[in-house]
Amino acid sequence: MKEVEMKMLERAKALLESGEVARVVAWKKGDFCFDPSPAVFESVEELDTFVYDWFCGANLSKYLIQIAKKEGKTAVFLKPCDTYSFNQLVKEHRIDREKVYVIAVECLAKLDVEKMKAKGVSMIESVEVVDKDVHVKTAYGEETLYKPDVVLTKCETCNKTHQAKDEEIILHERPERDVNRFAEVEKLEAMTEDERFAFWRNQLSKCIRCNACRNVCPACSCVKCVFDNPASGISAKANDDQFEEQLFHIIRAFHVAGRCTDCGECSRVCPQNIPLHLLNRKFIKDIDGLYGEFQAGETTEGKTPLTSFTEGDVEPKDVFNGEAK
Amino acid sequence: MYRISKEKLNDLYAKINETSGLYIPVKRAGEVNYAVWGEGKEVSLETLKTVKSPKSMFFPQTENMMKFKTDGKNIEVIDVREQFDERRPFVLFGVKACDYKAIEVLDKVFLGDPVDSYYKMRRETTTIVTLACSRPEESCFCKVFDVDATAPQGDVTTWLDAEYLYWQANTEKGEALTALVQELLEEGGETEVATQQAQTKAVIERLPFSNLDLSRFTPENLNALFNEKEWEEMSEACLGCGTCTFVCPTCQCFDIRDFKTNEGVIRYRCWDSCMYSDFTLMAHGNSRTTQMQRFRQRFMHKLVYYPSQYDGTYSCVGCGRCVNKCPQNLNIVKVIKTLGGKNND
Numbered sequence: 266m267k268e269v270e271m272k273m274l275e276r277a278k279a280l281l282e283s284g285e286v287a288r289v290v291a292w293k294k295g296d297f298c299f300d301p302s303p304a305v306f307e308s309v310e311e312l313d314t315f316v317y318d319w320f321c322g323a324n325l326s327k328y329l330i331q332i333a334k335k336e337g338k339t340a341v342f343l344k345p346c347d348t349y350s351f352n353q354l355v356k357e358h359r360i361d362r363e364k365v366y367v368i369a370v371e372c373l374a375k376l377d378v379e380k381m382k383a384k385g386v387s388m389i390e391s392v393e394v395v396d397k398d399v400h401v402k403t404a405y406g407e408e409t410l411y412k413p414d415v416v417l418t419k420c421e422t423c424n425k426t427h428q429a430k431d432e433e434i435i436l437h438e439r440p441e442r443d444v445n446r447f448a449e450v451e452k453l454e455a456m457t458e459d460e461r462f463a464f465w466r467n468q469l470s471k472c473i474r475c476n477a478c479r480n481v482c483p484a485c486s487c488v489k490c491v492f493d494n495p496a497s498g499i500s501a502k503a504n505d506d507q508f509e510e511q512l513f514h515i516i517r518a519f520h521v522a523g524r525c526t527d528c529g530e531c532s533r534v535c536p537q538n539i540p541l542h543l544l545n546r547k548f549i550k551d552i553d554g555l556y557g558e559f560q561a562g563e564t565t566e567g568k569t570p571l572t573s574f575t576e577g578d579v580e581p582k583d584v585f586n587g588e589a590k
Numbered sequence: 591m592y593r594i595s596k597e598k599l600n601d602l603y604a605k606i607n608e609t610s611g612l613y614i615p616v617k618r619a620g621e622v623n624y625a626v627w628g629e630g631k632e633v634s635l636e637t638l639k640t641v642k643s644p645k646s647m648f649f650p651q652t653e654n655m656m657k658f659k660t661d662g663k664n665i666e667v668i669d670v671r672e673q674f675d676e677r678r679p680f681v682l683f684g685v686k687a688c689d690y691k692a693i694e695v696l697d698k699v700f701l702g703d704p705v706d707s708y709y710k711m712r713r714e715t716t717t718i719v720t721l722a723c724s725r726p727e728e729s730c731f732c733k734v735f736d737v738d739a740t741a742p743q744g745d746v747t748t749w750l751d752a753e754y755l756y757w758q759a760n761t762e763k764g765e766a767l768t769a770l771v772q773e774l775l776e777e778g779g780e781t782e783v784a785t786q787q788a789q790t791k792a793v794i795e796r797l798p799f800s801n802l803d804l805s806r807f808t809p810e811n812l813n814a815l816f817n818e819k820e821w822e823e824m825s826e827a828c829l830g831c832g833t834c835t836f837v838c839p840t841c842q843c844f845d846i847r848d849f850k851t852n853e854g855v856i857r858y859r860c861w862d863s864c865m866y867s868d869f870t871l872m873a874h875g876n877s878r879t880t881q882m883q884r885f886r887q888r889f890m891h892k893l894v895y896y897p898s899q900y901d902g903t904y905s906c907v908g909c910g911r912c913v914n915k916c917p918q919n920l921n922i923v924k925v926i927k928t929l930g931g932k933n934n935d
Contacts, residue, residue, distance in 0.1 A: 296798070296927070297728065300919040303827040323918060328827075379914075387727045404796065467619045473642060473651065475863075477831035477917050493867055500868070502845055503652040503860035534917030536833050537621050537641055 266394065269371055270317040272434045273342060276368060278309050280340050286366055287337030290328055292321045298391050299378040303328060317342070319394055322375035322417045324530050326350035326360075327483040333364045341365060344372040345425040345439075349526035349562025350483035352429050356565045357524070359486050369430035373439050374412070374420035379538075381415045419529020419542065422446035428563055446527070450546045469511040471537035474504035478514070478531040478541050484521035484561075518544040523552060523571035526562035555579045555589055591783065592757040592768070592775035599635075599755060603627050605771050606681050610717070613647055614683040615640050624682075635684050635750055638727060639911055643689050643839030645696060647682050648712045651836070652860040655708065655846070659854035666854075671711065679715040681767065687742035688732040688909040690720050692839030695907065698900045699842050717763045720744035722783075724751070724790050729910030731799035731923065737907060739794060740787040749783045756783050799908075799923055803931035809898040816890060820928050825885035827918040832863035834912040834921070835888065840905045843869070864888045889925045 277289045293304035293314040301316050303323050324347045333339045343351055348369065354360045376392070376399065388404035399410040413421070422444040427433065445451075453461055479485045491497045492513070501513070518525075518541075527549060531541040552559055556570035556578070583589040594602055606612050612627040615634050622637040624644050642651075657668040685693075700709035720742035723730075732739050741747065745764035749756040756779035759768040768775070794800055806815065835841040845862040848855050862869055864887045870877055878884050896905035912921040927934045 295919050296923060300913075302919045304823075305826055323827075382727075387725070389728070471619055471621055471623065471641075473832075473836045475832040475836045476866075477829060477833045480829040480831040481917055489867075495868055495871060502862060502866070503847075503858060534829075534831070534833075536837055536915045537623075539619075 266318055266373075269434055269436055270315075272436075273317050273368070273370060274312060274315050276432075276434065277306060277312055277315060277340070280366070281306070281309050281312070285338065286340040287335065288332070288339050290325050290332060290339060290341040292316050292323070292342075297389065299376070299381075299389060305332060317370065319376045319392060319399075320378065322377070322420075322533060324350055324481075324483065324528050326354060326528075327481070327486070329365060330354060330359045330486060333360050337364075339365050340368060342368050342370045343427070343429065344370060344375075345427050346372070346419065346423060346526070346528050348427050348429040349425065349560070350528050351562070352565045353524055353526055353562040354483055354486065355429075356562075357486065362565065367429050367431045369427040369433040369435065371435040371437055371439070372420075372423075373437060374416040374423065376412075376415055377417045377533075381410060384410055384415065386410065417529070418532050418540070419527075422448070423529075429565075447546060447550050449540070449543055450550050453543065453547070466511075468539045469514060471539055472504060472511060472514070473537060474502070474513070475536060477534040477536065479517060481530045481534045482517075482521065483526070483528060483530070484524045485517070514539075514541060514544060518548055521545065522548040523559075523569050524561050525549065526560070555584070591779045592777055593754040593779040593782075594757065594775050595754055596750075596752075598774055599633070602755075602771055602774050603633065603683075604629070605774060606683075606767070609679075609770065611678065611680045612683060613644070613680055627683075635721060635755075638686075638723065638725060638730075639909065639914065641911075641915075642837060643692060643909065643911065644682055644685050645689075645692060645839050647680070647716065648693070648709050649696060649700070649842065649844075649861075652858060653708065655857045655859055657854055657856050668854075671708065678712075679717065680712070681717045681719060683719045684721045684748075685718055685742065685744060686721060686723055686909070687737045687739045688730075688735075688907040689839050690718065690742045690744050691732070691735065691737050691907040692909070693718070695840045695896075695903065695905050696842055698903070717746070717767050718744040719746040719748060719764075719767070722747065722749045722787070722790070724749070724786055726790065726794055726797060727910075728798055729913035730794075730797055730908065731802060731910060732908035733794055733797070733800045734802045734804065734926075735904055735906060735908045740790045749779070749786055751782060751786055754779065754782070799910075801933075802923065802926045803933035804893070804904070804926060805931035805933070806929060807893040807897070807904070807926075809894065812890075812894050812898070815894060815929060816886070818929055821882050821886045824920065824925060824928060825882045828865070828881050828885050828920055829917060830865050830867065830881050830884065831917065832861075832865050833915050833917060835863040835865060836861060837911040837915050839907060839909055839911070840892070864891070885920075889922060892922060893926070893930075 280286045289306045292301040294316040295301050299320045301321050303325055306312050325341055326347050355362045386401050386408055389401055391402045393400045397412045399412050401408045492501045494500055525545040529542045552570050559570050579589045603612055613624050614627045615622045615637055616625040617632040617634045622634045622640050623642050624640055654670050656670055659666040700706040723739040745761045747758045759765045843862045844859045846859045848857050865884050892906045897903055906922055913923055
């Protein structure tokens, strides 16, 4: 990853120096080795704090809605999964493709420091990844964790490849894996209605209504969310342990259905670790089943299953009755 | 000082529960938060930081304040305070030193003039049992705010090691609770507690954020700090979500709204967040129109405005929840390091 980071830094410098771009959207170092933040770099000097490491899990695509509106061209480093969100935003005319220079960067799955801490590792000083081993130096000594155990949930079943690029910095190709991203959804489908209700009730009761899932979601790009609008009549700040209130997440899943690229940011940012991505994946799975396989964000053009009608479309009553094929 | 074997803790909880509601860190769907104790609940005293702080015990995220019923020209106002919290009095168990300090921060606001009667009622009927920390982690920085994580105050102070919970009453309320559970306690523990305290203090000294410099955050520097150009850069990745404010033990802002039901109108209040676009929305519009301004408000409030109002007390207690939970790793430590003073490098 160090080698990739160096190449990225070189390119960021060159692009800024030549004036080809006015700014670079990437990540900057935090206080530890595991807390980088998204950042905008406008000069070579600012690149002192540039970083690309195993903890750069954040999806930078949504920031471009605002940043790419600025004067000049914006360069951005996108991981495979991020490019789907980017394409979807281009498709929805939220980002002007001409104003963005996309540098596709390798990912190989990012680490989740919370999962590492849950394995009993604390006071982390440095992290090195060699194949599937995560070597961690802490104030208390050294430990080795098994990488698949401590990657971000969104990375566990990812098989995505770059769908947008003006150039690429990829030194190691990620091997194609045999993973089923719907495995968890299938488990929920296999439950009885009561069990499933209990599962979601238990999970969603933790919600503190911080809106992190909504605000980070590239598909949630409304200029003013209806729930933030006092004039909407349904403005809602109160968090309540009533299931009605928790319908918020289901309403949101409906709203992004057919547009959600499964980037998994909702679950990454949830302070209560609610597996919100499973709601979206259920919709994706259903859309695949009812209309044929579809992956939002693969292209920046073309019709989508939920926004185009064909005579062979499934009848709503068949879906409701569970008779749809 | 008393002690009780860890195996008997369930008996202790049950005993307390006979006469009071017991709020304690409980694991549910993988996360630990304060919740009402009951048989079968998975108590987790070992968890260093609950996701939400115990402030919701006194200042719930959502609470009904009153109800109105209209009948022709008559409006009936129904005081709902008698109806909720049936299980009062409460015992709030396992509060860490930082979170206890946070309650003192909230007291200054809610018990100062004008007194918030909802808060006061809960506060007065609650006995607080604190729990000393023995495994602080890298995101902790309570020392910066003069909090001693090894000797929290409260009505009763407890310490936990591999075998025992050690118990010391500090106030009349604490003595009363001790008397109630006396049969389960045995004398002893001074040496073990002293040893643990020394060990923990040594760890705290080595924590990376234990020596942050706050010297620039003074009322005199208000304008200079407000106008710093760094706010732009520090806030550029902010999502405008409310995570930091809702996990924060001292954030105290709320909104009051009316909710129409079939049986009249309910007036409720709920936590608000200065990160939100409709925060302090007024008839003329909003006084803060950018995320930078909202971000700046939060940290100026914690580090400058609040101390200016309350004798220099900061309204951050160094719990580090925002350090752990901000989706994009922005937090108060980064603000302190950038603007706090010369000794931050």
